[in-house]
Amino acid sequence: MSTTPVITLDGVAKGYGSTRALGPVDLEIARGGVTALVGPNGAGKSTMLTIIGRLLGADAGAVRVGGLDVATAKPRELAKVVSILKQENHFVARLTVRQLVAFGRFPHSQGRLAASDHEAIDEAIAFLDLAHLEHRFLDELSGGQRQRAFVAMVLAQDTEVVLLDEPLANLDMRHAARMMQQLRDAADVLGKTIVLVVHDVNFASVYADRIIALADGGIVASGAPDEIMRGEVLSRVFDTPVDVVEHAGQRLAVYYRPEPVPDPTRSDPTRSDPTRSETR
């Protein structure tokens, strides 16, 4: 992994009306690997990601991705360097999985699919384990399958940088873990630089190479998972008491209940009290 930054933010700021949503932020993200953006609601994670992915214009500052300035570069050139997938995707059109993934080739093919495009589509479909679903319509799929189809589309786009806004939203444990493993593979096997917003810091801890923690529109901590996954750091970022435990070599944040849980081996009346568990 080389150390040249592939994403550079220079004084990037964004506000909505009088409220400041982001920045000014300076940031460099190195080539390769998985970078996770974490932070509380409204911290500016998605705002930053969508600005890097040129879906949102910054009020100030400059963003460079793969050597291109996202504000001035040609859209078609940018689309070969950086792809972004937002959390919600509603289409009027009715598409099959394969048709959707084929759209990922648009920056390269302008809609006229060559043999190399079909190969890339096949690979992306296989990579996300969608071969048996490729002729199904998107509205016939489960949430997890649909999410995989969208990720397959941005992988078929074959960009150096892949940005994902909460790819784990609405996925259950099994599908969330699988999705993270597949993204990890995309970084390791395909050599992509993957930046994603993730809600559950434990996924960031286990799968990411770098974690960038945001709060109140600014970067408050960044580094390897070992440096960020500490009780005092996370407690500060999320403004809530967080404990970090180690289990099978994985650092996991525990934050579900501020006070220590009574030992379950002793008979504890609160455990069988339903009103207690509801108020959490």
Next chain:
Amino acid sequence: MAEVMIRMPRAAARTQHPRPLGAIIAGAAALVFVVGILVWDNPVPYGQPGFWIIVESRSVAVATIALVAVCQALATVLFHTATGNRILTPSILGFDALYTLMQTALVFVFGMAATQVEGPAKILVQSLAMMLFATLLYGWLFSGRRQNLHVLLLVGVVLGVGFGSVSTFLQRLLTPSEFDVLASRLHGSIGNANPEVLPWAELVVAAIAVVVWRRRRVLDVLALGRDTAVNLGVAYRREVVGLLVVVAALIAISTTMIGPMTFFGFLVATLTYQFVRSDRHGVVLPLAVLIGLASLTGAYFVLQHVFYTAGLVTVVIEFVGGLAFLIVILRKGLR
């Protein structure tokens, strides 16, 4: 996971046969109706020179119908693509009322002088002005984040009523002779098309159709919405504004030729979406044009040559289209 490489047979995966059944039916129907309009019930028997004179005069009506069908079908589908919905059409959003207002304002400001200049130049200026207004208005309406269809529908209806009221007010201030000239222009029907302008209009529409056809793959991407289109490297804003200009031009031409048609475009587009399984513009656009041709020629043929009630063509089309609009809204709702 990655090692499980189940590959579908290539050929099966690649060739997506568009099922041309709908296109064949619509095309055949349009052909039958066109021939019907031209020769059915011809008062002069076949073989005499008068026969062909009548066919020739009727061909003006066929050319007008073709022009309107192409304009409305393309405009509606393109508007749906540009705005990311499949219910609202430019006409429903008050485009026709805008036309009425502009015509009225023209006569109001310039008086009879405005009516004396005729011909392609004037229609060109009119169409350009209308394109400009419509692009500004709808570009503004559909820009930004207030993409709530309920609000847009409401705004469109209010705009339509507002334009209509201003038109009515201006019309009251006109002299009777000015009003007479204006009225003949506003209540157009297929019979009123100006044959002098027709070839020019067809030329422009043909040019637009060629441009649209060449960009059909970009349109497919635009239909995926702003975020996905930007991600795939389409200059979204430029494309959408360009599309709205094209839509404005098509509707302006159609309205200038035969007057307002509120629900015809909606009817054609909705029928087309029912027939096609693919959402690719390479399939949808030709089929929409064919269905537009078939339904308009069919209505004209039946009403003009079977029931002898020519003036009703637009009325019947609008009645059926309006019913379809209500049914779609009630069944599917605005999404």
